[in-house]
Structure formats: C-alpha cells, structure tokens
Amino acid sequence: MTATIDYARYDRIRPIRWTGQALELLDQRRLPFAQDYLVCEDSDAVAGAIRDLVVRGAPAIGIAAAWGMVLAARAVEAKDGAGAAPLLEPALQRLNAARPTAVNLAWALARMRAVLLLAGDDWRGALEREARAIETEDLAANRRMGELGAALIAPGSGVLTHCNTGSLATAGFGTALGVIRAGVAQGRIGKVFADETRPWMQGSRLTVWELQQDGIDATLIADAAASHLLRNGQVQWVVVGADRICANGDVANKIGTYQLAISARFHGKQMMVVAPSSTVDMATPSGEAIEIEERDPAELLGMAGSRTVAEGVQAWNPVFDVTPAALIDAIVTEKGVVERPDAASMRALFGA
Numbered sequence: 001m002t003a004t005i006d007y008a009r010y011d012r013i014r015p016i017r018w019t020g021q022a023l024e025l026l027d028q029r030r031l032p033f034a035q036d037y038l039v040c041e042d043s044d045a046v047a048g049a050i051r052d053l054v055v056r057g058a059p060a061i062g063i064a065a066a067w068g069m070v071l072a073a074r075a076v077e078a079k080d081g082a083g084a085a086p087l088l089e090p091a092l093q094r095l096n097a098a099r100p101t102a103v104n105l106a107w108a109l110a111r112m113r114a115v116l117l118l119a120g121d122d123w124r125g126a127l128e129r130e131a132r133a134i135e136t137e138d139l140a141a142n143r144r145m146g147e148l149g150a151a152l153i154a155p156g157s158g159v160l161t162h163c164n165t166g167s168l169a170t171a172g173f174g175t176a177l178g179v180i181r182a183g184v185a186q187g188r189i190g191k192v193f194a195d196e197t198r199p200w201m202q203g204s205r206l207t208v209w210e211l212q213q214d215g216i217d218a219t220l221i222a223d224a225a226a227s228h229l230l231r232n233g234q235v236q237w238v239v240v241g242a243d244r245i246c247a248n249g250d251v252a253n254k255i256g257t258y259q260l261a262i263s264a265r266f267h268g269k270q271m272m273v274v275a276p277s278s279t280v281d282m283a284t285p286s287g288e289a290i291e292i293e294e295r296d297p298a299e300l301l302g303m304a305g306s307r308t309v310a311e312g313v314q315a316w317n318p319v320f321d322v323t324p325a326a327l328i329d330a331i332v333t334e335k336g337v338v339e340r341p342d343a344a345s346m347r348a349l350f351g352a
C-alpha cells in the first residue's frame, strides 16, 4: 500500500509568497470566500500579520518571520553579518513576540540570527537563502511525515482532525493534513471528519475548504460532536498537529486537542500528533512550562463580526492547551515516529 503520491496536486494553495521585494500573505481571516494577499514591505508588517492571524499555523509563522528578517535587513546598513546582528535584534524581538506558544517562531528566528552572525559582506543574501531553506525544508518534512504517519493507519480507517494543519499552516502539504492527504491517496483513509475548531473556526473555514480544493470529501462536525463520533465507530484515529512538543512528549496544540485525546483514549481510539522537528522543544521539560496564548475574548462573543452574546458577559479565550504525553499514541516527525512518547523515547530520537 505505497501508492506514489502526486504532490503537484496539493501545490495550489500558497499562503506565503516572497516576491523578491515584499512578502505576500494569503489573508486567512478572509477565507474561504476571498483569496486576498496582504503585502508586507517591512518586518513590523509581518509581525502584525502573525499577531492578527493573517498567517497562522506553527510552521507557517516561523517561515513568515524568517522572511520578515529578510525585510528587516533592508532597513539597516552594515559591512558584515556580525555588524548587522545588533541592528536587527529589535526587529527580531518584535517578530518573536508576535505569538508565544508555537516554538517554530523562535526556532526560525534563532536560525536566522545564527546565519547572520556568521555571514560576511553578503549577509543580506545569506538571510534570504536561509529563509528559503527554512521553507523548503518544511515542505520536505511534511511529505516525509505524510508517508510515515499514513503507514500507521490501517486500510479503511476513518480519521478526525482538529484546527488547520494543511498547506495554509505550513510551506505546503501540511502536517496532520499531510498524513490525511497521503492516507487518502494510498487508500488507507476512507472517511475524513474535521471539527469546526471554535472560536476562530480554523476547521470549518480553512480545513474543509483545503480538502475541497483537493477533491477529498470531508465531513464537518461541531466540536461538541467529537465524543459522539469517537464512540460510534466511524473514526479510528484522531490526527492533529502541534505548536510545541516538550522533552517529555507533552504537546501544546489548538484548544480542544486535550479533550479529543481524553475522548479518544476513553473510546479506545488512537491519537496521532504530526509535526516537524522544528516544533520539538527539548529545552522545555514538560507542558507546564509552556506559555499558553490568550486572545481577545471578542473572538468568543460574536460570529463573523456580529455579536451573539449579551452585552456585559465576560469570556476567557485560551487558544492552546496541553495534551499529556500519556494520552498520545504516536508523535510523527520527519526524523521518525515516537510511539507512546515519554522522556526516554523523545531523547532517543531528538537528543538531549
């Protein structure tokens, strides 16, 4: 069951476009009904776009930030990278502060800083090549993870996914959605369910639209329907992405992932987390140490710009949660699969 995957058919959605002069970001706030690109001509515009979810998804925000550093380089004069580094550090810090939870952002910026410090007089070229490499490597990782993750899924299975982990959230193909694309192409996955992912609706606005572009049938469910679905036997795997994977295998991902993992375990279904090694943070020992982003409660108080909740009601809007490693059956990365993750098995694949 190793049918060749025609990757070209998944290349249509391009959330991040570098023109040579500017960074164009497909405005995910306006999908699925408008496909508009926001043009960023400086790094602060990129930081704002990350903060406001024009571009979102852990790998995608790292890639966008890397290009943001290429834009920042236009605004400073220096004879080599070591001279440019302190001048660019404030812009780097503003990009880094745009969102706290996904480690890919800090990871990509650390790569850009490291390249800069070693670069000679072509330091601007070095930054551009590194941003391109970060993007290219992410696409390759996604394709590899698609193969590795799909191989775990028995033919005829149904899957449930959460949030958006596809081309929109990455350099292309996707993490969890890459596994689903590969699994469908190989005939392993018979039925795909996506939940809405309230409150920002990444599932209903982005994921089912992405799958529709590919001609993959997906059935949308309310988040609240997930346990009922897991109980009734149509789904064997919950397949999700990650924003940060800790040294002990705990996983931070979109709010609601934790309850899916609890429900999957309760119903004897399996939980797969798919993320590139850029999402693995061996410096964070466990999920307790992760900063969980809290966003504007207004995201909960209305729909599509119209208020749906009585005036004066308060809301709390944490947008990520932590799934303990003990509830995860497999973490799939491009470096390999960690089954039943714990500190020892994580260390064996990713080092100290």
Ligand SMILES: CSC[C@@H](O)[C@@H](O)C(=O)COP(=O)(O)O
Residues within 6 Å of the ligand: 056, 057, 058, 059, 102, 162, 163, 164, 165, 166, 169, 170, 174, 175, 176, 202, 240, 241, 242, 243, 253, 254, 255, 319
């Ligand atoms: C490949 S994306 C994996 C995760 O980043 C995804 O599941 C997620 O939580 C995205 O959150 P978002 O707030 O939309 O950036």
